[in-house]
Amino acid sequence: MNRDLDTTRLPEPVERYFREVATMQPPAELMDDVLERIEATSAPRRTILSFAPIAAAVLSVAVIGAGVWALSQAGPVGVPGPGADESPIPAQSPTAVPAAASPDVDALPRAEFPMRDLEVAVQYPLRAAGHGSLWISNWDLNTIVRWDPGTGVEQARIDLGRRGVMQRDQRDAAILVTDEAVYAAAPDDRIVAIDPATNDVTEFASGVRAADLATDGSTLWVVDLHYDEVVRFDLATGDEIARILMPDSPSKIDLSAGDAWVVSQVGILVRIDGELNDIAAEYEIGAGKTYLDVAGDAIFISGMFQPLEHFSIRDSAVVRRGANLGEVQLVSGRLVGLDRQGHLAFLDPQTLEWTSVIGVGEFHVGTIVVGAGGIWVDVYHDPDRTTLFVETGA
Amino acid sequence: MRSGGAAPRTDRFEPSTGASARTLIDRASRGDVDAYERLVHPHVASLYRLAAAMVGPDEARDVTQETLVSAWRELRGLKRADRLEPWLRSILMNRARNVLRTRRRHPAVTFEPEAGHGDRLHHEPIPALHGHWAVEEALAGLPPEHRSVVVLHYLADLPMRQVAETLGLREGTARSRLHAALQSLRRHFEEAGA
Numbered sequence: 173m174n175r176d177l178d179t180t181r182l183p184e185p186v187e188r189y190f191r192e193v194a195t196m197q198p199p200a201e202l203m204d205d206v207l208e209r210i211e212a213t214s215a216p217r218r219t220i221l222s223f224a225p226i227a228a229a230v231l232s233v234a235v236i237g238a239g240v241w242a243l244s245q246a247g248p249v250g251v252p253g254p255g256a257d258e259s260p261i262p263a264q265s266p267t268a269v270p271a272a273a274s275p276d277v278d279a280l281p282r283a284e285f286p287m288r289d290l291e292v293a294v295q296y297p298l299r300a301a302g303h304g305s306l307w308i309s310n311w312d313l314n315t316i317v318r319w320d321p322g323t324g325v326e327q328a329r330i331d332l333g334r335r336g337v338m339q340r341d342q343r344d345a346a347i348l349v350t351d352e353a354v355y356a357a358a359p360d361d362r363i364v365a366i367d368p369a370t371n372d373v374t375e376f377a378s379g380v381r382a383a384d385l386a387t388d389g390s391t392l393w394v395v396d397l398h399y400d401e402v403v404r405f406d407l408a409t410g411d412e413i414a415r416i417l418m419p420d421s422p423s424k425i426d427l428s429a430g431d432a433w434v435v436s437q438v439g440i441l442v443r444i445d446g447e448l449n450d451i452a453a454e455y456e457i458g459a460g461k462t463y464l465d466v467a468g469d470a471i472f473i474s475g476m477f478q479p480l481e482h483f484s485i486r487d488s489a490v491v492r493r494g495a496n497l498g499e500v501q502l503v504s505g506r507l508v509g510l511d512r513q514g515h516l517a518f519l520d521p522q523t524l525e526w527t528s529v530i531g532v533g534e535f536h537v538g539t540i541v542v543g544a545g546g547i548w549v550d551v552y553h554d555p556d557r558t559t560l561f562v563e564t565g566a
Numbered sequence: 567m568r569s570g571g572a573a574p575r576t577d578r579f580e581p582s583t584g585a586s587a588r589t590l591i592d593r594a595s596r597g598d599v600d601a602y603e604r605l606v607h608p609h610v611a612s613l614y615r616l617a618a619a620m621v622g623p624d625e626a627r628d629v630t631q632e633t634l635v636s637a638w639r640e641l642r643g644l645k646r647a648d649r650l651e652p653w654l655r656s657i658l659m660n661r662a663r664n665v666l667r668t669r670r671r672h673p674a675v676t677f678e679p680e681a682g683h684g685d686r687l688h689h690e691p692i693p694a695l696h697g698h699w700a701v702e703e704a705l706a707g708l709p710p711e712h713r714s715v716v717v718l719h720y721l722a723d724l725p726m727r728q729v730a731e732t733l734g735l736r737e738g739t740a741r742s743r744l745h746a747a748l749q750s751l752r753r754h755f756e757e758a759g760a
Contacts, residue, residue: 180744180748181748182716182720182748183702183704183748183751183752183754183755184700184753185607185701185704185755186704186705186716186720186751187720188701189701190619190720191722193618193619194613194615195719196614196615196618196623197614197628198610198614198626198627198630202598202610202627202630202631203603203607203610203634205631206634206635207599207602207603207630207640209631209635210599210635211599211603212640215682228598311605361734379734379735379736381734396734398660398734399733400660400663400664400736403732412736415735417709417710417711419663419667419669420667480667543674
């Protein structure tokens with residue numbers, strides 16, 4: 173056979189190489205080493221599994237994102253993009269800018285917004301607010317609970333379709349509310365669309381394990397933590413537009429000025445050029461980052477009670493670091509975040525200084541959802557879950 | 567292997583199938599390490615070879631170990647016993663791609679045994695793969711996602727549908743990546759005068 177015409181044949185040196193690889197045997201001690209490592213960690217593992225709901229909730233909040241709602245909160249477009257001379261990975265050290273100490277919360281004024289407690293009798297965290305409802309995902313039962321915050325009545329328990337496995341890396345069970353539909357991560361690597369008028373569920377896309385969702389109005393951007401990809405779908409047709417390979421463990425996405433920004437748990441911030449559907453730049457920002465919110469030139473990044481950071485797009489660098497916070501979101505020009513001591517803190521986005529606080533009580537896991545006139549703070553402290561509504565007009 | 571002879575097996579356990587695999591998964595999920603060993607041991611050699619073809623023999627051991635430790639932690643998520651092997655393969659390929667990406671972001675000095683770079687290596691050389699530096703270089707020039715397709719199709723002998731499933735791609739995407747990878751490899755060896 174003419175080798176030049178055989179387009180499926182490996183070059184002969186590679187074929188020979190693979191033949192030899194196919195005869196290789198693993199080192200004799202490989203499996204023993206694996207078992208040793210497993211046995212060394214098996215005791216704590218069993219403990220964690222015995223508290224599976226809490227562990228899952230902790231895991232989920234670690235990756236619950238500002239991204240879902242950040243689009244609606246982001247500042248004006250027209251952000252200057254990174255300069256043409258930007259390096260894919262600038263050498264800037266993530267610790268070059270010192271972190272601020274936690275403020276004395278007792279000395280801070282109480283936030284002036286009205287607040288009320290809600291009795292949400294569903295032991296799963298809030299994911300979104302919109303269409304007159306709070307949307308609460310339930311990864312174990314494959315359902316989404318729709319709850320009316322005005323009447324305190326459960327409006328619907330929506331079955332997400334065929335039974336399947338909701339993998340651990342999508343157990344944050346992302347939900348995105350748009351004017352037309354509610355998009356939700358579903359088992360078996362699917363995304364479903366829920367009609368908010370009828371609660372009818374249709375399959376929107378498959379082959380993607382959604383950890384976070386965002387929309388620019390015409391396309392749906394999906395972060396796939398398991399396969400390290402960002403997948404973009406046409407919102408009208410559900411057709412896949414692009415599949416972009418990411419650095420390790422992408423977790424959250426936000427959109428600004430036609431670009432997508434993605435933060436990965438191993439500490440890489442990625443800019444995806446929305447025209448090219450390709451990675452335009454990568455920046456090292458330090459590991460453990462799981463929240464992201466873009467507003468104008470600023471990208472606010474935080475992790476699980478790590479220093480809040482302001483990354484400047486123009487400077488391609490972290491220019492300011494605040495005190496430790498968990499989830500943060502931009503709300504009506506202010507930053508809000510949860511601290512480990514049970515406060516919802518309001519911050520000046522320019523300085524990252526705390527301006528006021530609201531006590532939300534001790535918690536293991538806290539979630540912030542923005543929409544429908546305010547901030548919804550969902551805190552879990554075994555065995556109780558409390559949902560607070562802070563009326564900000566957002 | 568596609569276009570090649572089958573590798574000899576020296577495994578201690580036969581692959582687990584059906585009810586026995588389900589039982590082993592359930593037991594392992596409850597913390598039974600022996601059950602886990604019985605479950606995965608039949609797949610260790612093939613995983614190791616995949617790792618070797620993906621990241622090279624030096625890091626194959628680490629990638630295989632990380633895969634098996636990770637699989638232990640995630641085992642409760644595996645609902646179908648008949649999907650064990652592809653599931654393990656997916657985890658390994660994911661890890662291997664991460665290693666390759668890290669390597670591309672932080673490239674190491676090119677290894678040239680002729681220049682004496684191997685004189686002070688602390689590990690044992692792998693005689694079977696001596697003389698393949700040109701191939702390693704050619705494979706290293708492929709994007710990780712292209713190399714994955716080549717390795718799964720030609721070394722693991724998977725049809726393209728399964729290659730696509732393993733990597734979470736559409737079959738058409740996997741095929742186009744394979745085509746691009748083969749073109750790149752051919753060009754490499756043509757330029758090198760091979």
